[in-house]
Amino acid sequence: MGRDRTAAEIFGHATSLGSIRELARRRLPRGLFEFIDRGSDDEVAIANNVEAFARIKVRPRQITNVSGRTAETSLFGKTIGMPVAIAPTGSAGIVWYKGEMALARAAAAANIPFTLATRSMSSLEEIAGVAGDHLWFQLYLLRDRAKSYEMIDLARARGVKALIITIDTPTDPSREYNARNGYSLPFKYTRRGVIDIATHPRWLLGVIGKYYRNGGLPRFENMPGSPRISEGLSSEAMLCDDITWDDIREIRRRWDGPLMVKGVLHPGDAVLATECGVDAVIVSNHGGRNLDSSIAPIDALPHVVDAVGDRITVLMDGGIRRGSDVAKALALGAKTILIGRPTLYGTAVAGEIGAGHVLSVLRREFLYAMATFGCRRVEELDRDLLYRADVASED
Ligand SMILES: Cc1cc2nc3c(=O)[nH]c(=O)nc-3n(C[C@H](O)[C@H](O)[C@H](O)COP(=O)(O)O)c2cc1C
Numbered sequence: 001m002g003r004d005r006t007a008a009e010i011f012g013h014a015t016s017l018g019s020i021r022e023l024a025r026r027r028l029p030r031g032l033f034e035f036i037d038r039g040s041d042d043e044v045a046i047a048n049n050v051e052a053f054a055r056i057k058v059r060p061r062q063i064t065n066v067s068g069r070t071a072e073t074s075l076f077g078k079t080i081g082m083p084v085a086i087a088p089t090g091s092a093g094i095v096w097y098k099g100e101m102a103l104a105r106a107a108a109a110a111n112i113p114f115t116l117a118t119r120s121m122s123s124l125e126e127i128a129g130v131a132g133d134h135l136w137f138q139l140y141l142l143r144d145r146a147k148s149y150e151m152i153d154l155a156r157a158r159g160v161k162a163l164i165i166t167i168d169t170p171t172d173p174s175r176e177y178n179a180r181n182g183y184s185l186p187f188k189y190t191r192r193g194v195i196d197i198a199t200h201p202r203w204l205l206g207v208i209g210k211y212y213r214n215g216g217l218p219r220f221e222n223m224p225g226s227p228r229i230s231e232g233l234s235s236e237a238m239l240c241d242d243i244t245w246d247d248i249r250e251i252r253r254r255w256d257g258p259l260m261v262k263g264v265l266h267p268g269d270a271v272l273a274t275e276c277g278v279d280a281v282i283v284s285n286h287g288g289r290n291l292d293s294s295i296a297p298i299d300a301l302p303h304v305v306d307a308v309g310d311r312i313t314v315l316m317d318g319g320i321r322r323g324s325d326v327a328k329a330l331a332l333g334a335k336t337i338l339i340g341r342p343t344l345y346g347t348a349v350a351g352e353i354g355a356g357h358v359l360s361v362l363r364r365e366f367l368y369a370m371a372t373f374g375c376r377r378v379e380e381l382d383r384d385l386l387y388r389a390d391v392a393s394e395d
Pocket residue numbers: 035036037049087088089090091117118119138166262284285286287288289317318319320338339340341342
């Protein structure tokens with residue numbers, strides 16, 4: 001048996017998240033790459049998420065003695081390796097065989113939270129066996145509330161530490177390229193899709209072939225009835241468009257661990273979430289995959305932080321592609337950021353090693369950002385270090 005290749009051998013000079021994305025693009029069938037990579041409608045939000053970070057400039061503090069700096073911080077009363085968590089992404093299990101397991105292992109090795117998505121293809125039970133101390137579960141409230149509550153009970157029984165309710169997807173978003181590529185539920189075989197897949201044999205054999213050798217196409221393991229991805233979802237398992245804050249209050253009654261609401265952009269919603277007793281809001285526009293004219297999360301963040309003060313924790317995601325972006329988000333008041341696509345790219349290239357590589361790139365860049373912003377500890381990242389007309393302090 002050959003020895004496993006190291007991250008350095010696999011990734012070579014691909015030591016930025018942008019170049020790792022490029023490797024994933026080559027590795028995956030085009031339709032699948034587009035499924036994870038692209039946005040919605042005219043794809044304005046996805047570009048704006050990244051550009052909004054570039055608009056924020058830093059006015060660093062110099063010679064502050066940044067020796068011995070550390071990326072470690074605390075979240076919900078526990079120490080984590082860096083202020084980064086893996087965001088829920090339903091499709092990790094299709095870019096790599098049991099991709100969620102790869103992500104969960106990489107997160108555990110980095111001592112950061114991993115979120116298992118409602119529509120993931122590894123079961124909570126399998127994941128609980130490999131996840132470290134910070135296993136989170138993301139729930140789309142289903143039309144059938146009783147089934148949703150069963151999933152919450154299962155999450156508790158499997159040792160999930162924190163629950164995320166995603167509130168920015170009341171209905172299926174408009175992503176034309178997925179329809180064209182056949183990437184809808186149930187998956188549709190188009191001539192173009194079949195050629196695309198056939199010309200990516202490494203992915204076909206390594207992912208789909210492996211699922212077939214182990215019992216057939218993957219299933220949405222944690223959804224009611226565990227349907228295969230080739231089947232449609234039953235109406236009870238569909239997204240619900242009748243969710244209200246009363247649902248959040250009810251979930252609060254049923255879940256006593258940390259509870260987060262994901263997809264908040266308006267400060268008014270952050271206040272309502274606070275009144276429902278959640279522990280945290282995640283400022284997010286779903287990585288620009290849903291409402292294409294939505295504000296960039298990093299632009300929404302300071303307003304949300306100001307609205308809730310220190311009553312609850314504020315996290316954010318969307319568009320983070322550099323360690324300096326992590327530092328900017330923290331300076332604007334996020335306690336931790338979540339990352340979606342970049343760790344999927346790494347997973348698509350090399351499973352756990354790839355996801356781990358992405359995390360180590362982010363960690364290295366974040367520590368560099370801390371040093372050059374003039375900070376030794378995560379908690380020192382402050383709004384005063386940033387310059388943007390509407391958020392700079394007044395001195
Ligand atoms: C392929 C893909 C699948 C996703 N699936 C989910 C999901 O099932 N639930 C959810 O709350 N968010 C989902 N998201 C959104 C992410 O959790 C996260 O908000 C977003 O990816 C952050 O932006 P980034 O990709 O720029 O880091 C998904 C994102 C991607 C790219």
